[in-house]
Amino acid sequence: MTRLEGKTALVTGAGTGIGLAVAERFAREGARVVIADRDADAASLAVATIGDAARAAVLDISDEQSVATAFADLEAAGWAPDVVVANAGVQLFGHDAKVADLDLEVWRRTIDINLTGTFLTVKHAVRSMLSREDGRSGGSIILTGSPTGLNGEGHDFTAYSASKAGIHGLARTVAAAYADRNIRVNTVVPGYTETTLVTAISSDPEARAAIVGRIPLGRAGSPADVEGIMVYLASDDGAFATGALFAVDGGMTTL
Template sequence: MSERLQGKTILVTGAASGIGRAVAEGFVAEGARVAFTDRDGAGAAEAARSAGGGSFGLTLDITDESSVEAAFAAVLERGSTLDVVVANAGVQLFGQDAPIADLDLAVWERTVAVNLTGTFLTVKHAVRAMLATGGSIVLTGSPTGLNGEGRDFTAYSSTKAGIHGLARTVAAAYADRGIRVNTVVPGYTETPLVTSISGDAGSRAAIVARTPLGRPGRPADVVGIMVYLASDESSFATGSLFRVDGGMTTL
């Protein structure tokens, strides 16, 4: 254990499973005290108990501003500044998201509510918590917001592109307050979010074939860059995209 994050308090959304959980566990291993937050409060609490290190779980629905406010207040009431926030929670509505001519308004609105508005609310309250002290905010992006990888996922791709733009805007607005904002772009990563791909041999083979490193990503693949961005080692990095996609966006 190198403890590169010793003494830091970190909040991670979507931390009950997948990338969020792996990243939160990685922060704990590096010495941080982590608030595992998720709409699945029981899952977040279980993940925090498993990770140990003084971490704790909180129920947080990123689409509900009062829930976001309450979670941030609960962290601050524990007597800590909030040093890092990872805005990771999101949805991808497989079987519902579609090319625009076939996309139902309700699917669009649900995806925007979670991915874009939810990220906005998370970042808004992260910035408020960091105005006096500075800190690092990290957003989870997607190749679908950069190229044509998500052509059949109009809503998801649009929200991820919006997240990339949000990160740049906030980074520019608050750099003078010592708040850094960056985006990590994982490639196809096998988590519970993508079981409709990982469980279908043909779909899985097709997306792996578009990944130059020749394999799907794992949640652990994202941990290293997240630790770097959470640490003081990245003190001169803001407004940037960090791609961990196996080379997918080079094609």
Template structure:
């Protein structure tokens, strides 16, 4: 019998996957047998990452796409290009950014930039891809949330609002699309060690706070997120929809 986690024959689009957590998710999906489309706003960066993965997983397993997830026209064109090659069975909305500034000082432009990148993009890409999934009667969407989906810290108000909103969007998508065979869930990473967070890892005070606040006692690694995404993308979770799974080392389970 084949494993319920086997993704052979399925095609996944992972936004923001040329590096960091998105890249680790792409590698996990490839390891489970999926074909993966590496995405980035910078098409050259996405192509370079895809070429590197192709040397490991095979040329037929990896392709790339470059488009702006915050712009509807770009999303429509980009997704059409991806689907011209083959249907998207799995969508991982991973693209996002952070902006650290007190809410009394943050500009409306920076606030809206974070909301558009971290929340609106999941709506734009999600509904564009969902149209094809609904037509086929099957599909899995995984929205990458955060511990800030439940919590809050000073200076990241826009990010916190966006990630809280992403949980609501996950539930709204579930309410509208799950009856058509499209399951929608979220994965909420804790503090993950990546090139973007390395400065925080290197900050003795912040590092001590993370280690003390996380029951497992370490930073997460990008690879820790991939397993949850594979599960939510596979038949192993076929009766799971509308949920946000926290992969945070226990951070949100304790006080």
């Protein structure tokens, strides 16, 4: 399991959930991993779990100075990433709503973190990949999307769904813009994946049964279900994949 040997990967939102699972898998595959998270304690715990192959970067993806400083610090330390997973995001259960009922501040907070934060992560990832001291350019950038950005599944979550649709479009645009510099940009689209992000659903038996009942494979996803496609896209196995959406959703988007 050394498909990422010699690579350095940065994963945002890696203190918990999908981000943590991906970071741990990347390390097992031979990569050095940067645990990027706003929660310093969660990032430190993840680093302690992974060991010497990991280091923490505490940053707020919605703050450009924070993102720029994190990349500059990594470059100075010899940890410039070959792979960036823009995974951090929020879903504001109990506040996000159908459009007529949606408060502007909920919209702004969701877009600021999910879409603007992803944009800033991608912006500075591309800059870093274009300015390597060894003269090489190129790398793999992976964004985390959602089925709600592809269909009407998330009609009760207007801000979240719109932010994820924007992420899907951002990935395609950046992929086309930098393909000639060997920077690949793809989107992984997890379905209902049980992490702390969706506790409002997973802790409600009726709500959970309703959503799992719409998954053709008949079960909820777990962070481990997402690791494999992330490794593929981060590795040289995915060298001809760019601008694509890879659904890992138990078949939700087939319906």
